[in-house]
Amino acid sequence: MNPISIGREFVSAWALMASYPFDCLTILQARIPRRFRRSRDAVILIHGNGGDRTNMLAMSVLLRLSGFDNIGFFTYSARQSVEDSASQLAEMAAQIDGGEGVHFIGHSLGGTVARMAALRSESGRTRSLVTLGSPWWAGQRSPDEVAIFGSDDPIVAPPRRDAFPDGMFKRMIVLRNTGHLAILHHDEAIRITLGELTANRIAPP
Numbered sequence: 001m002n003p004i005s006i007g008r009e010f011v012s013a014w015a016l017m018a019s020y021p022f023d024c025l026t027i028l029q030a031r032i033p034r035r036f037r038r039s040r041d042a043v044i045l046i047h048g049n050g051g052d053r054t055n056m057l058a059m060s061v062l063l064r065l066s067g068f069d070n071i072g073f074f075t076y077s078a079r080q081s082v083e084d085s086a087s088q089l090a091e092m093a094a095q096i097d098g099g100e101g102v103h104f105i106g107h108s109l110g111g112t113v114a115r116m117a118a119l120r121s122e123s124g125r126t127r128s129l130v131t132l133g134s135p136w137w138a139g140q141r142s143p144d145e146v147a148i149f150g151s152d153d154p155i156v157a158p159p160r161r162d163a164f165p166d167g168m169f170k171r172m173i174v175l176r177n178t179g180h181l182a183i184l185h186h187d188e189a190i191r192i193t194l195g196e197l198t199a200n201r202i203a204p205p
Helices: 003-029 053-065 082-096 109-120 187-200
Strands: 042-046 071-074 102-107 126-132 145-150 171-175
Touching (some): 042 082, 042 109, 071 082, 082 102, 082 109, 102 109, 102 187, 109 126, 126 187
Parallel strands (some): 042 071, 042 102, 102 126, 126 145, 145 171
8 A cells, every 4th residue: 555545544444433423313314204305216325344334424424415315224244144134235225215216335345235235126226336345256247336446455456457347347446546445435436426326316306
């Protein structure tokens, strides 16, 4: 890692630790009565392994400012299998979906869980799938996924361009001087995420 990446990781780690006392805010954000919502489609945020929903608090606030107010947070146990977590997320998506589809945003392992849940969801119900520093495997096909990686991520390295098969992702972005945690707060990652959801959203009534 270069000094810029190290600095960004340090600041992001501090921001994540500082977010833990604000768990009540994530609960309040997810409980706006349907009649008061402006957004017809739902968004589910999925944290990484060992984290919790407060790690996605900043993203949820920016989503709300962009008009997405039907937001859910998926929490899973690190002790259970990824397959079980994906099944639970797919069930949650079916429940939160008001018939207009669901947007998934996942960080680290949460992105892998979201990818698998999207594949298990009813066809046409996944409006967006954005992953941030998420594990991948060679030969996978996730043609609706916008995958964002950090160039200096020591945990999940981005796929090499020469090993990027057709259909592996809808789009892949590698952010320079960015590590595994900093990608959550990187302005370009946030801009791309909000842009993808906005492009795929149902127009407000």
